[in-house]
Amino acid sequence: MGGILVFAELQAGTFTKGSLGLLEAARDAGASLGLTVDAAVCGAIDDGAAAGLGAHGAVTVHVSEGHAFDHAQPVVDAVADLQAREGYRYVLFGASIVGSDAAAGLAVRLDAGLVIDAVELHDEGGSLVTRRSGLGDSVLAHCAFTSAVGVVVVRSNTYAPAEDAAGSPAAVRRSTPALSAHALALRVTGHEAAEQGGVDIGEADVLVGGGRGLGKPEAFALCEALAGALGGAVAATRAVVDAGWYPYASQVGQTGKTVTPKLYIAVGISGAIQHKVGMQGSGTIVAINKDANAPIFDFADLGVVGDLHAIVPKLTELIRARG
Ligand SMILES: Cc1cc2nc3c(=O)[nH]c(=O)nc-3n(C[C@H](O)[C@H](O)[C@H](O)COP(=O)(O)OP(=O)(O)OC[C@H]3O[C@@H](n4cnc5c(N)ncnc54)[C@H](O)[C@@H]3O)c2cc1C
The missing domain is CATH 3.40.50.620 (HUPs)
Structure with a gap:
């Protein structure tokens, strides 16, 4: 009792x-x-x-x-x-x-x-x-x-x-x-995904988060390829969701979802507080950013300073090669 x-x-x-x-x-x-x-x-x-x-x-x-x-x-x-x-x-x-x-x-x-x-x-x-x-x-x-x-x-x-x-x-x-x-008095007669092809990022063990550093919406293909190689899903910052580059269902942060994957790879994400509160509970945080002073490096477990366009395809290739 x-x-x-x-x-x-x-x-x-x-x-x-x-x-x-x-x-x-x-x-x-x-x-x-x-x-x-x-x-x-x-x-x-x-x-x-x-x-x-x-x-x-x-x-x-x-x-x-x-x-x-x-x-x-x-x-x-x-x-x-x-x-x-x-x-x-x-x-x-x-x-x-x-x-x-x-x-x-x-x-x-x-x-x-x-x-x-x-x-x-x-x-x-x-x-x-x-x-x-x-x-x-x-x-x-x-x-x-x-x-x-x-x-x-x-x-x-x-x-x-x-x-x-x-x-x-x-x-x-x-x-x-x-x-x-x-x-x-109420009966649910069916369910329909609001955004087609959406993965529940809250349940994924591996997330690759894409930010404004990707430069253009098409560059999310880099995140999708890396997530695919790792068996994970793609997340996004509010900056890119607001810009219409990626669906809101993928947004992590204060006005998006809170996620706790085992691995979160932040690609071209600055690490603003409103994003951080949604992903800081992740097991391991890896950040790829060309600015060595980006706030994300203050709380990432592993940081890679460099151009994501060079690093992410290479990383994806290496992960795929390891099977
Ligand atoms: C009330 C409120 C609620 C908010 N809610 C959220 C929320 O839920 N989620 C959220 O994410 N944000 C939220 N925000 C917005 C937040 O403050 C930031 O503006 C946003 O998170 C920034 O997104 P970003 O990191 O993609 O972009 P930016 O801050 O512009 O960062 C882009 C980063 O990419 C790097 N970069 C650029 N080019 C390259 C390259 N070629 N290679 C590697 N790195 C590169 C840059 O160095 C930079 O650090 C909210 C803001 C407010 C005021």
């Missing part, structure tokens, strides 16, 4: 990377707070996959089934039902279309305090205190709850899951929650 519940989001039958990382962060905060961490899963999942969340910190995985859970309201009903039965003190969601909507609905349902855009979780005096980013990431507000239940939406992909996650399998408990009339 009184523990932490993390919404483990399924997309196309697989847990999102951000959900797994959030579970691990909750486990660490919970260990300090003396609270156990459980996971809430909405939708069809087999026992093995559900129990596997134990490796990321879940003690018990509650699987809600029997409905489509294709929008936020059924998720609110399922999680509210779990909270009523188990008395969770904190309920955590990763930011996503369903996660963010469900968190807002749940907070209203439970009369709970709600923190959105949290980027850190802390134990302060035995209570969970979040850091909420504000004013263009220039300030971090420290937010504690005065309500009986606290609901948190963590910025998407803030926490990357450990590659070598290991732990005992979680206990799996299944239930079919009763849905409210308004949850049943």
Whole structure:
């Protein structure tokens, strides 16, 4: 009773990377707070996959089934039902279309305090205190709850899951929650990608980010070839998205996505703070820039000073040659 519940989001039958990382962060905060961490899963999942969340910190995985859970309201009903039965003190969601909507609905349902855009979780005096980013990431507000239940939406992909996650399998408990009339009042009839050919950069292990240094939109072919050789995807800065060189779905940063790939190669990117906040959690950051004083070199793990037009094709060729 009184523990932490993390919404483990399924997309196309697989847990999102951000959900797994959030579970691990909750486990660490919970260990300090003396609270156990459980996971809430909405939708069809087999026992093995559900129990596997134990490796990321879940003690018990509650699987809600029997409905489509294709929008936020059924998720609110399922999680509210779990909270009523188990008395969770904190309920955590990763930011996503369903996660963010469900968190807002749940907070209203439970009369709970709600923190959105949290980027850190802390134990302060035995209570969970979040850091909420504000004013263009220039300030971090420290937010504690005065309500009986606290609901948190963590910025998407803030926490990357450990590659070598290991732990005992979680206990799996299944239930079919009763849905409210308004949850049943909406049915999602289909999905369509807004931008054709778009890859979800939030889920990619390797990202090659392209910036204004590419010089022209056609030069993104260099990033695409390098990403292809590494089995990754292409990201972009706002400067090139605003210029119409690459789609918004690829934008990383304050007004784009937060990403935590294992490897981020920044090509012709200056490293402005608004870009940095979206990719600084990457495992290894490599920067290719002709200006040795570019800010990106202040936080890159590896820097290459030179003309990207000479370096990137050569690098791609070498990676391809290594198979
Ligand atoms: C409210 C607000 C929100 C913002 N949100 C975002 C956001 O979400 N994401 C984001 O990215 N930005 C965002 N920005 C914009 C941000 O401030 C920067 O303007 C932007 O990130 C710069 O993009 P860039 O690095 O591609 O371009 P530039 O800053 O112009 O950098 C280009 C770099 O390429 C290098 N270069 C040039 N030619 C070559 C060459 N041949 N070989 C190698 N290197 C070369 C240059 O040395 C330079 O460092 C935001 C700004 C504001 C005010």
